[in-house]
Amino acid sequence: MAHGVIAYSSDTVVAVVDPDHAGKRVRDVLPYLGSDAPIVASIDDGLAFAPTSLLVGIAPAGGKLPEDFRAAIRAALRARLEIVSGLHAMLNDDPEFVALANEHDTRIWDLRLPPAAPLFSGAAWDVKAKIVLTVGSDAAVGKMTASLELTRAARQRGVDAAFVPTGQIGIAIAGWGTAIDRVVADFAPGAAEQLVLEGEHRGHDLLFLEGQGGINNPAFAPVTLALLYGGAPDALVLVHAVERTRIEDYDVPILSYRALIRTYEALCATVKPARVVGIALNTRGCDDERARAEIERARTETGLPCDDLVRNGPHAFYDAIAPALAKTEVLHA
């Protein structure tokens, strides 16, 4: 959560609270985030940098607030900071935090609190903007990052593209969106559809819809499917972290590239067809040689454009998939 917001948010991160690394800068600990923000030991130390908000920078499975975060949130509320949280546990349901927010005339923004969503209507099938959904080999492999990088690349090519956030980190970054995983299951595809309609309403021509979970993640696959059907994509970009061999937290193997492509395309084909047009690889942890080899292996196994959009930048990959995105117009005919 913290990493994603530091890397991509348009809001400035003025300081990071982390006692274990206090005194350093973000760049010293996580060079790839490209941030010189100071790391401090406490909220009180952080106030010297004139923050307006405290982001609860974690996204644990199950979404509960760790007990040892409570003191920091109390201190931030007393300093009149806005609290921004992406947890399932709604801080606005916590009487102590609500009382403090009222007393100090500030507010709590629970990113994951979804709006009331209707049932899926089918209106997303008529959206004229092209919709590109990132689909993953698992949760937390880099789908949001790939969608953000592709949005950046498309914009630099002069295309009116937008990132469509579907999770709490994306919402913190872009300032709008719905955490689909927090929506009542019956209405999850409808909530995904509303986001696509909102993207069209904003006048964009190309929507990079942030994917969630993975189609064989036993906990999160229903959210994946809600986006696959409710988001009505025209094209899919498959995302995989090459170091991942098993589904996070479960004794379930990650599928091969070909099995993933077959599974996602076969499901789409039963409702609205969409093809996988490229593979965005996350090679973090690999040296350059291994990263090159993994990218080459994915290309050979699938015949698709494959690249690491962070390591190598998104432009070559975007240019490689752009013709396939243009072709998806026929799906609307």
Add this chain to the structure above:
Amino acid sequence: MAHGVIAYSSDTVVAVVDPDHAGKRVRDVLPYLGSDAPIVASIDDGLAFAPTSLLVGIAPAGGKLPEDFRAAIRAALRARLEIVSGLHAMLNDDPEFVALANEHDTRIWDLRLPPAAPLFSGAAWDVKAKIVLTVGSDAAVGKMTASLELTRAARQRGVDAAFVPTGQIGIAIAGWGTAIDRVVADFAPGAAEQLVLEGEHRGHDLLFLEGQGGINNPAFAPVTLALLYGGAPDALVLVHAVERTRIEDYDVPILSYRALIRTYEALCATVKPARVVGIALNTRGCDDERARAEIERARTETGLPCDDLVRNGPHAFYDAIAPALAKTEVLHA
């Protein structure tokens, strides 16, 4: 909703409120429900039959309360009846109904209000009871009925089988269960898992887990998948209503038997393998000859045991699939 409860609930339906058919009996209007309950024009007329509860007998898509039901609910509360509702709209959130319930010392049971569910843990994979999930060509094709009929057949064969309810109608019938479609999407597989663990905890050897939705229903497929993964089935029974050719409310074709089997089995295979062991057909609306032909066509196309469990009773079908259920023990090895 009303039909399912009349047909299967262990509670007695003493009267049905329906002004359009007042004066008749249920059997006159819906012979296959096998009920002699009188149909009356109003709650007041129904009170003569000494009811203890009013069931809101509808399950509309989206789950809102029709305005013209409000007067009947008010009248029932004033007569101290318990109100039982399976709507998404929680009657316990309605200040007028809550005030009336308090005033008249009765209560409202919102069947669909789910308990707090944890994330899926994988504990369902270790359940020793055999788990048979009904999977459908679409929503509302007869999955609950098939699960109930199979439970009845297994019990008559001396097997300690139980029906595991996952929707509001099943909960009204069996008195326990969770409406999986009402659970927050992230926790829907966990809620399905909890039901299976509860079935095992109750000491049963064979669990007929009620399926929901359909794998290419664009609105309800996430709930289907939550049961397919979270319920950790050992075997699947495919259910199809032969008159259905398109997904209800959407311009999406129903898949062929073979495509349905392939899709469900392929998804299961990525997490925990389970095979389709038979097809329960719903031939309502067909004459006997057409019903026989449809059953024969399904058998020919799939090579599996196929039958209409209501028209022909569940025993022959249960006996035909029982050997395959026994074989699923190897999956636990």
